[in-house]
Amino acid sequence: xxxxxxxxxxxxxxxxxxxxxxxxxxxxxxxxxxxxxxxxxxxxxxxxxxxxxxxxxxxxxxxxxxxxxxxxxxxxxxxxxxxxxxxxxxxxxxxxxxxxxxxxxxxxxxxxxxxxxxxxxxxxxxxxxxxxxxxxxxxxxxxxxxxxxxxxxxxxxxxxxxxxxxxxxxxxxxxxxxxxxxxxxxxxxxxxxxxxxxxxxxxxxxxxxxxxxxxxxxxxxxxxxxxxxxxxxxxxxxxxxxxxxxxxxxxxxxxxxxxxxxxxxxxxxxxxxxxxxxxxxxxxxxxxxxxxxxxxxxxxxxxxxxxxxxxxxxxxxxxxxxxxxxxxxxxxxxxxxx
Amino acid sequence: xxxxxxxxxxxxxxxxxxxxxxxxxxxxxxxxxxxxxxxxxxxxxxxxxxxxxxxxxxxxxxxxxxxxxxxxxxxxxxxxxxxxxxxxxxxxxxxxxxxxxxxxxxxxxxxxxxxxxxxxxxxxxxxxxxxxxxxxxxxxxxxxxxxxxxxxxxxxxxxxxxxxxxxxxxxxxxxxxxxxxxxxxxxxxxxxxxxxxxxxxxxxxxxxxxxxxxxxxxxxxxxxxxxxxxxxxxxxxxxxxxxxxxxxxxxxxxxxxxxxxxxxxxxxxxxxxxxxxxxxxxxxxxxxxxxxxxxxxxxxxxxxxxxxxxxxxxxxxxxxxxxxxxxxxxxxxxxxxxxxxxxxxxxxxxxxxxxxxxxxxxxxxxxxxxxxxxxxxxxxxxxxxxxxxxxxxxxxxxxxxxxxxxxxxxxxxxxxxxxxxxxxxxxxxxxxxxxxxxxxxxxxxxxxxxxxxxxxxxxxxxxxxxxxxxxxxxxxxxxxxxxxxxxxxxxxxxxxx
Numbered sequence: 001x002x003x004x005x006x007x008x009x010x011x012x013x014x015x016x017x018x019x020x021x022x023x024x025x026x027x028x029x030x031x032x033x034x035x036x037x038x039x040x041x042x043x044x045x046x047x048x049x050x051x052x053x054x055x056x057x058x059x060x061x062x063x064x065x066x067x068x069x070x071x072x073x074x075x076x077x078x079x080x081x082x083x084x085x086x087x088x089x090x091x092x093x094x095x096x097x098x099x100x101x102x103x104x105x106x107x108x109x110x111x112x113x114x115x116x117x118x119x120x121x122x123x124x125x126x127x128x129x130x131x132x133x134x135x136x137x138x139x140x141x142x143x144x145x146x147x148x149x150x151x152x153x154x155x156x157x158x159x160x161x162x163x164x165x166x167x168x169x170x171x172x173x174x175x176x177x178x179x180x181x182x183x184x185x186x187x188x189x190x191x192x193x194x195x196x197x198x199x200x201x202x203x204x205x206x207x208x209x210x211x212x213x214x215x216x217x218x219x220x221x222x223x224x225x226x227x228x229x230x231x232x233x234x235x236x237x238x239x240x241x242x243x244x245x246x247x248x249x250x251x252x253x254x255x256x257x258x259x260x261x262x263x264x265x266x267x268x269x270x271x272x273x274x275x276x277x278x279x280x281x282x283x284x285x286x287x288x289x290x291x292x293x294x295x296x297x298x299x300x301x302x303x304x305x306x307x308x309x310x311x312x313x314x315x316x317x318x319x320x321x322x323x324x325x326x327x328x329x330x331x332x333x334x335x336x337x338x
Numbered sequence: 339x340x341x342x343x344x345x346x347x348x349x350x351x352x353x354x355x356x357x358x359x360x361x362x363x364x365x366x367x368x369x370x371x372x373x374x375x376x377x378x379x380x381x382x383x384x385x386x387x388x389x390x391x392x393x394x395x396x397x398x399x400x401x402x403x404x405x406x407x408x409x410x411x412x413x414x415x416x417x418x419x420x421x422x423x424x425x426x427x428x429x430x431x432x433x434x435x436x437x438x439x440x441x442x443x444x445x446x447x448x449x450x451x452x453x454x455x456x457x458x459x460x461x462x463x464x465x466x467x468x469x470x471x472x473x474x475x476x477x478x479x480x481x482x483x484x485x486x487x488x489x490x491x492x493x494x495x496x497x498x499x500x501x502x503x504x505x506x507x508x509x510x511x512x513x514x515x516x517x518x519x520x521x522x523x524x525x526x527x528x529x530x531x532x533x534x535x536x537x538x539x540x541x542x543x544x545x546x547x548x549x550x551x552x553x554x555x556x557x558x559x560x561x562x563x564x565x566x567x568x569x570x571x572x573x574x575x576x577x578x579x580x581x582x583x584x585x586x587x588x589x590x591x592x593x594x595x596x597x598x599x600x601x602x603x604x605x606x607x608x609x610x611x612x613x614x615x616x617x618x619x620x621x622x623x624x625x626x627x628x629x630x631x632x633x634x635x636x637x638x639x640x641x642x643x644x645x646x647x648x649x650x651x652x653x654x655x656x657x658x659x660x661x662x663x664x665x666x667x668x669x670x671x672x673x674x675x676x677x678x679x680x681x682x683x684x685x686x687x688x689x690x691x692x693x694x695x696x697x698x699x700x701x702x703x704x705x706x707x708x709x710x711x712x713x714x715x716x717x718x719x720x721x722x723x724x725x726x727x728x729x730x731x732x733x734x735x736x737x738x739x740x741x742x743x744x745x746x747x748x749x750x751x752x753x754x755x756x757x758x759x760x761x762x763x764x765x766x767x768x769x770x771x772x773x774x775x776x777x778x779x780x781x782x783x784x785x786x787x788x789x790x791x792x793x794x795x796x797x798x799x800x801x802x803x804x805x806x807x808x809x810x811x812x813x814x815x816x817x818x819x820x821x822x823x824x825x826x827x828x829x830x831x832x833x834x835x
Contacts, residue, residue, distance in 0.1 A: 005349030005516065008476035009508055012515020015553070043479030050518070086626055111622050 002032040002061060007043045014051040026327050027056035029319065034061040057319035062311070087114040088128045088287050094119050095169075096144055097136040100233070100271050103167055104131065106280060112296060113284065121153040128287040129163040130154060132170025134271065138203075138236070139185040142173055142193055151196050158198050163287060164265045166199075168234055171257065171267030175201040175238060182207060184235055198265040199258045200241040210234050214270055216250040220259065223282035230272025232256075238269070248273075340373075340461040341832040342496035343825070345532075346471035346487050348512035352503045353534035355396045356570065357562070358470045360812035362404035364822070367813050370465040374400030377453035377486045378415040378472065380425070382599035382636055383571075386709040386726035386769075388747060391431020392416065395602050399570065400468070402802070403809040414456035415449050417442075418599070420636055430456070433707050443483055450485040450493070457494055466829060469496055476519040488524040497529040497828045499559060504543075505535040510550055517554045529828060530559035532820065537564040560820030565811060569804045571605030586612035587791055588782065591627035593650060593670075594619045595641035600634040600728070603667055606772050606801040612794055613782065621649040628785050629663040630654055632670025634769065638701075638731070639680060639691055642673045651694060658696050663785050664763045666697075671755060671765030672731050675699035684730050696763045697756040698738040701731045712768065714744035714754070718761065721777040725770025727754075733767070741766045762788070773801035 010028050017025070028047060033040065037058065044055045092104055094117040107115045118124060132154075135141045145151045158164050166174040175195040183189045184205040195203075215229040228248060240246070240258045247257025247268045257268035274280045277298045285295035325331060343361065347354040358374055365372040374397050383395035385408065393413035401408035410431035417425040426436050427445070429452060437445065460467050475487035484490075491498050500516060502509045513531055520528070531550070536543065540561060547558045592604055594617040608615040618624050632654075635641040645651040658664045666674040672693070679690040680703040693701070713724045717740055733756075741755030741764050755766035772778045779797040786793050816822065 003349045003351060005347075005352075005474035005476060005512055007478060008348060008474055008515035008519055009512050010515065011518050012511035012513065013508070015514045015518055016511055039479060041479070043477060046478045046519070114625065 001030050001040070001058070002034065006030055007047055010047050011050050014053065025053055027054050027320075027323060029056055030058045032061045033058045054320075054323070056323050057315075059315055059318040062314060086112075088112055088284060088291075089126055090115045090129045090131065090287075091118045091124060091127050092116070092131045092133055093145070093150060093170075095133060095135045095141040097141050097169075098133050099136045100134040100168065103133065103271055103274060106274050110280070110284065112288070119148065121149050124150075124153055124157065127157070127162060128291070129165060130157060132164070132166040132173055132267075134167055134233075135169035135173075137185055138169045138172045138178060138205075139180060139191065139193060141169065142178065142195065145173065145196070154196060155198065158260065158262075158265045161262070161264055161290070164198060166267030167273065168232070168269050168271060171199075171201075171269060172203040172234075172236055172238060174198040174265065174267045175203050175258075177202040178205070178236070179203065180205045199260055199267055200244050201238050201258045201267075203236040203238045205236045207235070210237075210269075214248075214250055214256070216248045216256070218279055218282075219246050219249050219255070220266065220283075221263065222286045223279050226276060226279040226282055228270060228273050228276045228279050230270045230275060232269045232271065234269055340371075340464045341466050341829045342461070342469060342494055343466065343828060344469035344471060344491050344494075344496040344498045344527075345501055346475050346491070346498050348474055348476075348500060348502040348509075348516045350473050352501045353562075354470050354501050355400070356565075356568065356812065357499075357501050357532060357534060358468050359400045359403040359570075359809065360562075360816045361468045361825075362400050363809045363813035364816035364825075365466045365468065366404050366406075367817075371406065371463075372404040372466045372468060373406060373460045373464040374404060374412055374470070375457060375460060375467050376413050376470040376472070377457070377490050378417065378449065379413050380417040380419065380472070382418055382597070383602045384416060384418065384428075384600065384728055386711050386728050387431060388711055390709055392428060392709045392728050393431060395571075395600075396470075399805070400470075402805065403812065404468075406464075411456040411459050414453050418636055420597070421640070426636070431709070446483055446485050450489070453485060453490065454493060457490075469494075471498075474516060475524065476516040478519050488520065488527060491527045492523060495832075496527065497832075498527045499530050499532050500528055500556070501532045501534050503534050504561075505537065505564060509533060510546060513550060514553055517556065528556055530557045530821075530824065532559050533561040535564045536561045557821075557824070559824055560816075562815055562819050565815060567811060568808045569605075569609055570808050571602040571608075586610075586614045588613045588629070588785060588789075589625070589627040590615045590629045590631060591618045591624060592616070592631045592633055593645065593654070595635055595644050597636040597641050598633055599636045600668065600769050603633060603769055603771060603773075604631065606778065606804070609804070610778070610782070610798060618650070619648070621653055624650065624653050624657075626657070627662060628789055628791075629665065630657060632664070632666040632673055634667055635669035635673075638669040638672045638678060638685055639689070641669065642678070642691060642693070645673070645694075655694055655696060658758075658763055661762060661788070663788070664696060665771070666763075666765035667771055668727070668729055668767055668769060671697075671699075671767060672701040672729075672733060674763065674765045675701055675733060675756070676736070677701070678731070679703070697758060697765050698736045699733050699756045699765065700736060701733040703731045705730070708767075710746050712744040712746055712754075714742050714751075716742050716777060717753070718757070719780060721780045722774050723768060723771070723777050724774050725768045727767045728769065729767055733765075742768065744768070770801070775800045 014022055048054055090113055107113045154164050173195055176197050178193045178195055180186045180191045211233050213231045218226040218228055245259045246255035247266050249255055259266040281298045288295055345354050345358050362372050362374050376397055379394035381394040384392040385395050385398040386392050387408055391410045394416050397413040398408040414430055416428035419425050420436055423438050424436050427434050472486040502513050590613055607613050672678055674697045675693040676695050678693055678701045684705050685703045707730050709728045711726045723742055735756050738756040740753035741757050744754045745751045757764045775798050783793050
């Protein structure tokens with residue numbers, strides 16, 4: 001509703017749907033409404049009259065509802081980060097096939113962090129940490145890093161003591177070799193590529209996709225025993241040289257990730273590793289320490305799950321829930337439970 | 339009598355304003371005298387006119403595209419929101435008072451008469467009037483109160499082009515639904531559809547457009563491509579969500595208060611090479627910028643209270659103490675002073691409050707509104723300035739240097755604004771402060787020097803020169819992508835009548 005034209009869009013969508021799809025539409029939900037309901041009401045009546053489809057609810061505009069940023073547009077906007085001597089400067093490399101960048105949304109709630117997405121070496125001046133995010137295509141993004149000189153820039157940063165972290169595909173890129181015997185990532189041709197050689201690991205791609213939820217504790221010295229949890233989604237398997245310290249002790253008894261000899265480069269398959277407030281703060285405090293700044297306590301962040309609860313409450317209050325239960329074939333919550 | 343062509347949209351932000359500017363330029367290129375027109379505009383960006391008065395920024399921009407002088411008749415009713423429920427109503431360029439949304443509903447019939455009068459006046463003097471609607475004409479619940487869309491089109495006999503934004507998705511449904519909800523008379527006004535902001539393969543779009551023409555009986559007059567090179571600020575606050583186009587080493591933070599106005603002042607900085615412009619609405623976002631800008635506001639006292647509530651007020655004074663440059667424009671200038679008083683409640687609330695105290699100046703609100711176009715020079719360096727003032731308050735310097743010597747159109751010279759002793763805090767009533775390349779380049783290099791950043795050698799171009807590049811692109815886009823023979827025929831048939 002906020003942008004205008006919602007009545008027309010609803011009627012027009014119904015007009016253009018083929019009859020069998022039109023029959024599947026059980027109701028309209030009008031979203032992002034601010035204003036006087038009594039003024040909107042006659043318009044809603046016209047929509048139902050014209051389409052025969054009931055309006056199940058009008059959801060108010062919710063300011064400041066910060067769940068994760070979901071699309072590339074939001075990513076563009078996040079680029080306009082803050083440049084400030086007093087903030088930790090974290091840069092995420094905006095790989096062309098970047099995936100799962102919701103991993104970094106949590107940093108927007110940290111008062112001492114400026115996080116921006118970068119695509120060139122010149123944007124890495126004065127950084128505290130660089131993160132190589134997940135990618136849908138490690139092999140091609142590796143070529144991209146080389147083209148832009150970002151591979152050498154990151155090698156130099158690690159030598160100089162700056163932290164570099166790889167998540168999932170980014171972790172794979174930090175290894176010694178990436179081997180694609182079946183051409184899974186390379187368009188059919190068997191390929192072997194040299195990685196950034198920041199970690200003593202090598203990755204081999206297989207057709208099997210690993211999709212698991214993972215929980216465990218951190219093995220990193222600065223956050224030993226801190227609980228972490230998240231999920232893994234990847235094609236490759238990564239093997240570390242013997243004696244290389246891991247990043248996470250998984251609950252199932254295994255380990256994940258690898259740390260460099262100097263400790264300032266590490267990588268993990270765990271998406272959401274920064275979600276745990278204790279782990280995140282411990283890591284940020286390592287970066288602060290290197291600047292000679294005092295460590296900070298865990299931010300009293302409003303937890304994302306609380307925000308989901310608020311969202312659910314708002315939607316519940318605005319929708320005809322009886323109709324929703326009927327449509328989904330569920331029975332509503334028993335009275336008194338909520 | 340001049341011919342009419344009206345653009346209405348299927349939603350807000352469908353690209354009406356820019357399409358009207360494009361049509362203005364194209365008609366002007368055909369040797370016609372063209373006037374833009376929007377009966378009623380709700381906007382916080384306004385421009386002062388030669389000879390006094392103010393109109394919405396968008397119509398002034400369209401007049402510039404049409405190569406004509408902007409005038410009050412082009413935007414006879416301007417609504418400037420003061421709070422969530424109250425607007426200042428500006429009629430024929432001059433404020434007539436603050437009224438609530440409910441009161442305005444009653445006022446509308448009277449407003450429509452004035453709107454038609456202004457339109458008639460333009461038609462007597464121009465070959466073509468390019469009219470812009472507002473929002474969507476298919477808000478059937480609001481039909482009775484409409485004075486900007488179909489009611490105006492019918493009253494004036496204007497052919498309507500319906501603009502739809504394809505970039506956001508749902509364009510076909512928007513067009514089909516809008517036409518489905520119009521009544522017969524309204525439907526007869528719509529002569530064609532313009533698809534806006536298209537990126538992609540046009541071949542693949544054609545079957546869809548053909549289906550749309552068959553379903554609606556209205557021709558698609560053209561498909562305009564997404565024009566990413568335009569250097570025109572967005573008219574409404576949706577545009578404020580876009581970050582700086584350029585990335586740069588010079589960090590400029592703009593305080594984005596709830597009643598921010600005339601933020602078109604800042605567009606030129608958002609495209610300035612080497613400058614990173616960002617909008618700040620909370621203490622955590624301020625960081626440590628080189629320059630902090632306090633822009634104009636429709637309600638100085640309320641927005642100052644907001645700055646305090648957000649903790650930004652203290653942070654701005656602390657940043658100034660540490661050497662950051664602080665620039666206040668209009669309402670922002672008023673906030674930088676030591677005291678603001680509004681004995682008559684003309685700016686929204688009665689009373690008196692202390693300002694941020696960064697400039698030794700005192701503001702008092704008076705019922706007389708100043709709207710004037712000015713030019714002049716900064717006192718210290720003699721950099722050239724050009725722009726306009728729109729404000730209710732009067733500000734007296736107390737033991738502070740003025741910022742500039744300005745000259746109104748009638749030739750009267752006066753001193754404007756104030757500068758702190760160190761020269762890093764400055765306030766001015768001049769909107770368009772950064773538009774002139776001379777002052778902008780000199781100021782930015784002063785900041786660069788103070789922070790030991792590399793100086794920028796090139797003096798940029800003026801904002802109007804940058805806009806002119808956009809108008810050329812727009813005129814070309816009409817020629818290339820719209821059915822111009824059809825546009826001509828819409829004009830011709832009115833001349834025959």
